[in-house]
Amino acid sequence: MGMNQVVGAPTDVRQEPSLFLGDGTVRALMREHDWTTSPLGHPRDWPQALCTTVALMLDSKFPMFVAWGDELGFLYNDAYSVILGAKHPASLGLRFCDVWPDIWDEIAPMVARTMGGESIYLERFPLTMRRHGYDEETWFRFSYSPVRGDDGIVVGMFCACVEITNEVLAQRYREEENTRLVNLFEEAPGIIAVLRGPDHVFELTNRSYLALVGHRDLIGKPVREALPEVQGQGYFELLDQVYASGQPFVGHAVPLRVQREPGGPLEECFLDFVYQPIRDQFGKVTGIFLEGSDVTARKRIEDELREANRQKDDFLAMLAHELRNPLAPITTAAQLLQRGQMDAPGIARASAIIARQAEHMTALVNDLLDVSRVTRGQVTMAQETVAVEPLVQEAVEQVRPMLDSCHHELLLDIEPGLYVLGDRTRLIQVLSNILNNAAKYTPARGRIVLSVRTDGGDVRLAVRDNGQGIDLPVLPYIFDLFTQAERTPDRSQGGLGLGLALVKSLVLLHGGRVDALSDGLGEGSEFVVYLPLLEPVVEVPAPAPAASVPDASGLRVLVVDDNVDAAEMLATLLGMNGYEVRVEFDGASALTTALREPPAVALLDIGLPDMDGHELARRLRAQPATAGAVLVALTGYGQAEDQQRAHDAGFDHHMVKPADLDRLLTLLASIER
Incomplete structure (x- = not known):
């Protein structure tokens, strides 16, 4: 390169290279730069290969730099000055290692390979750079290319690069956000799954979904292959419909039967769920998002409440019926007495009817109060030694009128000398209720057997009849409140379905248990009470009956x-x-x-x-x-x-x-x- 002679200028002023002519901040700096301390020397002496490379670099809008010679003198363009940050413009003409001492250890091996003639390209290279007075994480996409002289020997290197720090940080944020969402997805209490394609291949599931269907390998499998036992329950057809139509489907308390364990039974649950179509950027359905919840517990509670309401309604109907039954003869007898046209025997009959029916109504109310007190834990049990045989005899005496009116045969088989601890009155109530139940549901001239035996550490009291029996679906609920076997419309047997519920509660309060057995309708039934056995004790004589009440006068x-x-x-x-x-x-x-x-x-x-x-x-x-x-x-x-x-x-x-x-x-x- 030559040097223009300027009149009056010093004799060492040299001609400005043509590559410095033009616009640009770095070009202007190059024109004014003192090259005497640069390892590159004055641009007038630069070889043609360097000039060509620098010209290409300066005319590019892409971040570039050139490192030249044995000491790798550093040149760059306007776009690269942004990457340099505070290092610009002091970096112009310095040695490469002095420009980037903070990252030299990381890039020096790649620089050496490039100066050895190897081209290098890196897509996402991390560097911790100090360019603004502090360390910062950065990422670059760049290529290192060797530059050869006229003799073919590598005399420098050329770099084209772009900083992708913002892109990487944005991707990292998205990945962290995705991870967070996946974790939320995984830990969500509701069931979630993503199905792709027309075959509904599992792409994602969460823990709740796996807990629902059993922990099995689902990912990558079509739904029909992954859950074969669901075939025929309508779920697959719904998936096909949503995929084809693009319309979501919402289900409420839909039953699902799944096999949670290999070889295990089908277990029924109930789901609230939605099938939501997933669309691509063109609006085409590509998959289905499933979200829902297992509402089995809620469904069962609702069913129990419905059943309880039904039983309540049935009970109220029974109560109205049972109260009207005694009210009808009481009302009739009272109206006859009111007319005053009855003879003495008629008056006696009417009075007896009123007394008997009033006693029946009192018994109904007392049953209600007993059940209420027992279920609320407001009954205090006496704790005394009770001889079983006299207890049985007294219970039989209480039920004897009904047994005789129905012409039932009662057989007693009692092991003597047995004792239990408890409330004598309540235990008589238990046994009389069971006997009364047997008499009520056994057709006339039936046979009832009451046996008392030791059974391990218990006293076993069993009442067996040859009556109408218990329908097998009713058997598990026979001790529930207000439960009765099916009866004829005349409801001739009477009662409120309280007796057996009271029996169970009282037996439990005595530390025992009660079972009901039957082979079905028409096969009779057996009720068995187990009470803890006490060691034999000296029998205490029963108290003498109270004396008759004398008439009073004047009080x-x-x-x-x-x-x-x-x-x-x-x-x-x-x-x-x-x-x-x-x-x-x-x-x-x-x-x-x-x-x-x-x-x-x-x-x-x-x-x-x-x-x-x-x-x-x-x-x-x-x-x-x-x-x-x-x-x-x-x-x-x-x-x-x-x-x-x-x-x-x-x-x-x-x-x-x-x-x-x-x-x-x-x-x-x-x-x-």
Whole structure:
């Protein structure tokens, strides 16, 4: 390269190379650069190969640099100056190793290979660079090419590169996001799967899906191959339909039967799910996204609630029927008595009917209350040694009227000398309920066998009949509340389906168990109670029966009840037994009467219209004239908490309506004595 002579210029000023002519920041820097300290020397002395390479580089918009000579003098273009960062423009003309000392160890081997004549291309090369005063992770796509002189010997290297740091970081973010989504996908509580293609090949599944169908190898398999037992259940056809139509499908509580274990049985579950078509950029369906949840537990609860509601409705219907049954003869008998046209035997029959049917209604209500108390854990069991044989005899005596009316044959087979620990009254109730059930569901002139035997550490009490038996689908639920075998429309057997539920609860409270056995309808049934056996003890004689209640006379009794009929009938009964009775129908009137004519005994209803019975009792206790009266709560509320409230209010006794007349007369007689 020559040098233009300028008048008045120093004699060492050299001609500017033509490759420096033109636009560009780096070209301008090259024109002004002091090349005396550069290993490249002055551009006038550069070889043609270098000039050609630099010219190509400077005219390119692509980031490029050239390293030339033994010391690899460094030249670059405008686009590469961005990569240099703060190293620009000081890097112009320096040695390559001085430009990039922070990455020289990583690139020096590749530079050596290139200077040895090898071309190198790297797609995604990481470098930790210091170009802005701090270390930063970077990635580059670049090629190193050897540059040869006229003699073919490599005299330098040429690099074309592009920084892809942002691209890599964006991809890394996407991968991390995908990983996070995959983890969420994997841990999602709902079932998730991705199926591809018309054959619905599994591409992805999560843990919940595998838990649903059993842990098996699904990925890469068509759904019909992966889940062969689902064939014929409609799921595959739905997948085909969604794939062909592009319309999603939503299912609610759809049954699915799967084989979770190899060779295992089909297990039924219920699913809420959606089949959502997956489309490509052209709108074509390429797969199906499945999302849903196993709602088996919810479905079973809903079914149980529906069944419970059905049983409740059935029970209410039974209750209405069973209460109407005794009400009908009571009403008829009462209407006949009201007319006053009956003779003495007729009056006696009507009275007996009313008493008998009222007793039946009382038994129904007591059953309801018993079940309520037992199921709420409000029954306290007495713990006493109970001889089994007398217990059985007493239970039989309670059921004897029904046995005789149905002309049943009862056979007893009792092992003597057996004892259990428990509540004698409740155990009699258990056995009488079972005997009553056998008598009720055995046609007339049937045969019932009651056997008592030791069985290991238990006493086994079994009642077997040759009656109508139990339908096998009903058998597992026979001890459930309100469960009854199917009956004829006349419902002639009666009952509320409470007896066996009460039996089971009471037996469990005694630490025992109860089973029901039957071969089906028409095959009879057997109920077996197991109770823990006690060691033999000396039998305690039964207490002597109570003496008959003597008639009373002159004792003043105050009856207070807002039910006029109930109050007057009770007053009539007490008057017939010699008591002097006053009747009031509200609390205020009762208080006035009691202060004017202090009673020895006051029978107080609790639900009075003005002040309740508790308040009336407190006021009577507060007055000197009535403080010593015996107060008896006569109420329809008989729970333990009701008795406690009555006691707290000052009552001496608590009786549940309808009052047991014998018990009431005994109480009054004891007060009189």
